[in-house]
Amino acid sequence: MEKNILSIKNLDITFRTNAGNIHAIRGVDINLPRGKTVALVGESGSGKSVTMKAATGLLDSNAIINGGQIFFDDGNGRVDLLMLDKKELRRRINGRQIAMVFQDPMTSLDPTMTIGDQITEGMFLHQKISSADARTKALELLNLVGIIDAEKRLENYPHQLSGGMRQRIVIAIALSCEPKILICDEPTTALDVTIQARILDLIRDIQARMGLSVIYITHDLGVVAKVADYVNVMYAGKIIERGTVDEIFYDPRHPYTWGLLSAMPDLETDDDRLYSIPGSPPNLLHEPKGDAFSARNRFAMKIDEKAAPPMFKITETHYAATWLLHPDAPKVELPKELRARLERSRKAANIS
Numbered sequence: 001m002e003k004n005i006l007s008i009k010n011l012d013i014t015f016r017t018n019a020g021n022i023h024a025i026r027g028v029d030i031n032l033p034r035g036k037t038v039a040l041v042g043e044s045g046s047g048k049s050v051t052m053k054a055a056t057g058l059l060d061s062n063a064i065i066n067g068g069q070i071f072f073d074d075g076n077g078r079v080d081l082l083m084l085d086k087k088e089l090r091r092r093i094n095g096r097q098i099a100m101v102f103q104d105p106m107t108s109l110d111p112t113m114t115i116g117d118q119i120t121e122g123m124f125l126h127q128k129i130s131s132a133d134a135r136t137k138a139l140e141l142l143n144l145v146g147i148i149d150a151e152k153r154l155e156n157y158p159h160q161l162s163g164g165m166r167q168r169i170v171i172a173i174a175l176s177c178e179p180k181i182l183i184c185d186e187p188t189t190a191l192d193v194t195i196q197a198r199i200l201d202l203i204r205d206i207q208a209r210m211g212l213s214v215i216y217i218t219h220d221l222g223v224v225a226k227v228a229d230y231v232n233v234m235y236a237g238k239i240i241e242r243g244t245v246d247e248i249f250y251d252p253r254h255p256y257t258w259g260l261l262s263a264m265p266d267l268e269t270d271d272d273r274l275y276s277i278p279g280s281p282p283n284l285l286h287e288p289k290g291d292a293f294s295a296r297n298r299f300a301m302k303i304d305e306k307a308a309p310p311m312f313k314i315t316e317t318h319y320a321a322t323w324l325l326h327p328d329a330p331k332v333e334l335p336k337e338l339r340a341r342l343e344r345s346r347k348a349a350n351i352s
Helices: 048-056 086-092 115-126 131-144 163-175 193-210 221-227 245-250 255-262 336-348
Strands: 004-017 020-033 037-041 063-073 078-080 098-101 181-185 213-218 230-235 238-244
Touching: 004 048, 004 213, 020 037, 020 048, 020 063, 020 213, 020 230, 020 238, 037 048, 037 221, 048 063, 048 098, 048 181, 048 213, 098 163, 115 131, 115 163, 131 163, 163 193, 181 193, 193 221, 213 221, 221 245, 230 245, 230 255, 238 245, 238 255, 245 336, 255 336
Parallel strands: 037 213, 037 230, 098 181, 181 213
Antiparallel strands: 004 020, 004 063, 063 078, 230 238
C-alpha cells in the first residue's frame, strides 16, 4: 500500500456571489501517493484549481470551506492544512513544502524584478542562506530547468524572455526551496505544442531526480497520458471517476470519461468530425438534485434525476460514480468509435 503525502477528505467549498452561493466543491476525496503523479481532469469550471488552491491557502476571500480535511504528511507527522491560518500556511508550507506552477508565466512573474531576485526571494524567506549561496543555487536551478547562458538570464527581466523560457523560470522558482509536492496548474496551456512537450519532459525528469510528488491540473488528456500514474476525473465539483492511468484510458466506466476520451483528436478515426460532449455543465447556483451529468448523458435513467450515484468499486484502485454500475442497471456498451479507439490504443501499448 503506497503512503500518501497528501490526502484530501470530503472537501466542501461554497463561494458567496452577488447572484447567490455557488456550491463549487461537493465532497472531494483525492490521494497523492509519495513520489507519484496524480492528474485532475475535467472541463473548465469543474473545480480542479479550486480544490488545490484550498491546499495552499490561495482561495479567494469569498470562499467558505464548509467541511473536509487536507492532510499533508512530510514524513515527520501529519498536519491538516485547513487547520492552519493563512500566515502559518505561508510560513510553514507554501513554497517550502508545496509549490505551485500556474498556466500563464507572465501573470506569475513580477515584471519589475530581475529573474535572479525572483528565484532567490523564496530562499531568503524560508531558508537561512547567504546572498552568494542563493545566487549559486539560482544558477544551479536555471541549469536544471535547461536555461542556456544562466548567468546572463539572472539579470534579465521577464519581458526579455520567450514564453517557454518564462515557464522554465516559474518552475525554477517553484523548486527553489526544495518542496516535496509540485502542483502544476495547466503548465503548458500558454505554450506552443513543441515547447509543451519539452516542459512536460522537464518536469518528469526533475521529479525523478528530486523525488517530487506531482499533481497536474489539466483538461488535456494527451498530457495526462504522458505524465500521470493516477487520474481523478472531476465534474461539477465532484470526483466522478478515479483509477490508474491505464484503467482510465483503457477501461473507462463513466459516460463523462467516455465523452472526454472521445473528444481527443485521433488521426485513425473513421469519423471526419471531432466529437464534443453535448450540452453544458450545470449551474451550481442551483445544485442538481441527482446526478449532475444526467442532462448530458444519453444513457441516463430515471434514478439519475432523483439521487446522486455513490462511488462503485471496480477494482482496488478503480472507482466510478455512475448508476450504470449498479447490479440492476441495464447493460450499456461503450460507444462504437470509442471502443475501436481504445482497442487501437491497447495494441499500440501492447496491453492485452
